[in-house]
Amino acid sequence: MPVITFDYEDLKELGIDIDKEKLIEVLPMMGSDIEDFDDEGVKVEFFPNRPDLLSVEGVARSLRGFLGIEKGMPEYEVRDSGLEVTVDETVLGVRPYIGMAVIDGVRFNDKKLKQVMEFQEDLHWVIGRDRKKVAIGIHDLDAVRGPFTYQGVEPEAVSFTPLDSVCEMTPREILEEHPKGVKYAHLLREHERYPLITDSRGNVLSIPPIINGELTKLTEKTERILVDVTGTDERAVQQTLNIICTSFAEAGGSIKSVTIKRPDGEFRAPDLSPKNMTVSVERASRLTGLELDPETVRELLMKARMDAEIVSEDEVLASIPAYRVEVLHEVDLVENIAVQYCIGRIEPELPEIATIAEEDSWNRADEFIREVMIGLGFQEVMSLMLTNEENHYSKMRLEVDERVEVAQPISQDRTMLRKSLLNGLLEFFEDNKHEDLPQRIFEVGDVVYPDPEMETGTRVVKKLACAVTHSSAGFTEMKSIAAAVVENLGYEFRIEAMDHPSFIGGRCASIESRGESSSITGFFGEIHPEVLEGFGLEYPVIALEIEFREN
Incomplete structure (x- = not known):
């Protein structure tokens, strides 16, 4: 999860004079995890559902509400900068959306420059999905001249000096030779044109989502900045721009809008209009276990830095700031009410429910499968349902297909719900290369497939996978294991030759x-050497994966 570091002096400069002990006590009540602290500052980890807290300015803004120093929605004046950016049709098929804003009156020093870069990279991950969905550029505005153009260019069409370089490079050379270009080349490689932002004199500001130009690099002398946010999701682009602009405004900057001229129309960014949503007092009381009244709910929402108005005896209307992108449903407002009341003060209660418990039939099936596998000499492992595209697809030599993605992943390793158990077993082997061979492991667990025909949009399937590694592991051994597993589970063992990229x-x-109440499908064999190399494994691996379905 994103970790931000700030000094106690940073908070004082932002209007919060609080002693260290009190701060360490309060921060976890706001939904954070303190990684470390000393006499100078603190390292705090926030869940990715609150990207507005990934800067010290955002933390201070929220703290002032939690401590009762300020209440209600912050007001940010947005004036017109007079600048505009034209979105050319050539970029629409590559990275179609852009937002821009100007911030005047910023003050930078070495520490602030570092904090801004960390803030930018945290947003790249939390909202931008490692720049795929959203990418951010922050430029010294005095180094360029508007109006600006956002266009798609051929890989060899222009050249400029990328950030932290001394010589000019074409976009193609950047993707092949520059460290940032090599890292993010997969985002553009399949396109014939690459996105480019230029000013009225043809100067290159950046090649999104790869890297900015050295020309607009921020320094301690920078006083005016131009923020650009580009991406493939229009809503995410605007949300990210709002978070950045309001964070700089908390530090004393003045926000100015930029006109975005698209082929289908024009608008000004950023748009900091609040979103309105009502919350039921009765529902908030029931979900939190508190005895709430409309006035108390209004006060708690005001502490959460929202404006609130009592509509009736059971409804309070909340105005949600543009930077609070995680508030999507009424229950999110209830969560804010609980946080501002202080979760530590809520008394836990046992529910008054009387039931007769019975083990679920699928759980009984799980236990039987485990008994079979343990009887065959396997050791059970349990991995997370969350994985990532590299391990699940690239390392397994599989084509990326439809999957259930995590909207706001906690880390780069957990970005999607698994559709297979095999890569989890290979990750286990990778982590245990130092242990003795042979290693024989298995896992019984659920995987998730996208399914638009289901009410939830997903389909959960139970699978069994096992894997064996040692110096002479081969197909014949895995065939005998597969036969023993299938027949002990009560199915007939029938196989056919199969081609699979991972084998x-x-x-x-x-x-x-097919059995009486359920059927199985699956495959087994020898793992491909390229897969072994991807997971850093030195010995052969044989594996089996079976999917269970109710008839």
Whole structure:
């Protein structure tokens, strides 16, 4: 999860004079986890559902409400900068959306420059999905001259000096030679044109989402900045721009809008208009276990830095600031009410429920599968349902397809829900290369597929996977294991030859069998050497994966 570091003096400069002990006590009540602290400052980890707290200015703004220093929604004046950016049709098929804003009156020193860069990279991950969805550029405005153009160019069409370089490079050279270009080349490589932001004199500001130009690099002398946010999701682009602008405004900057001229129309950014939503007092009381009244709910929402108005005896209307992008439903307002009341003060209660418990049939099936696998000499492992595209697809030699993605992932390792158990077993082998061989492991667990026909949009499927590694592991051994597993589970063992990208050609077979109440499909064989290399494994691996379905 994103970790931000700030000094106690930073908070004092932002209007919060609080002793260290009190701050360490309060921060976890706001939904953070303190990583470390000393006499100078603190390292705090925030959940990615609150990207507005990824800067010290955002933390201070929220703290002032929690401590009762300020209440209600902050007001930010947005004046017109007179600047505009034209979005050319050539970029629409690559990275179609852009937002821009100007911030005047900023003050930078070495520490502030570092904090801004960390803030930018945290947002790249939390909202931007590692720049795929959103990418941010922050420029010294005095180094360029508007109006600006956002266009798609051919890889060799222009050249400029990228950030932290001394020589000019074409966009293609940047993707092939520059460290940032190599890291993020996969975001543009499939396109014939690359996005480019230029000023009225043809100077290059950046090649989103890769890197800015050295020309607009921020320094301690910078006083006016131009913020650009580009991406593939219009809503995420505007949300990110709002968070950045309001954070700089908390530090004393003045926000100025930029006109975005698109082929389908024009608008000004940023748009800091609040969103209105009502919350039921009765529902908030029931969900929190508190005895609330409309006035108390209004006060608690005001502490959460929202404006609030009592509509009736059971409804309070909340005005939600533009930077609070995580408030989507009424229950999110209830959560804010609980946080501002102080979760530590809420007394836990046992529910008054009388039931007769009975083990779920699928759980009984799980236990039987575990008994079979343990009887065959396997050791059970349990991995997280969350994985990432690199381990799930790239390392397994699979094509990326439809999947259930995590909207606001906690880390880069957990960005999607798994559709297979095999990569989790190989990750386990990778982490245990130092242990003795042979290693025989299995896992029983759920995987999730996108399914628009289901009410939830997803389909949960139970799977069994096992894997074995040692110096002479081969197809014949895995075939005997697969036969023992399938027959002990009560199915007939019927196989056919199969080609699978994760397995060696000619050494993979499919399984399909139907029982009285359920059926199975699956495959087994020898893992491909390129897969082994991807997970850093030195010895052969044989594996089996079976999917269970109710008839």
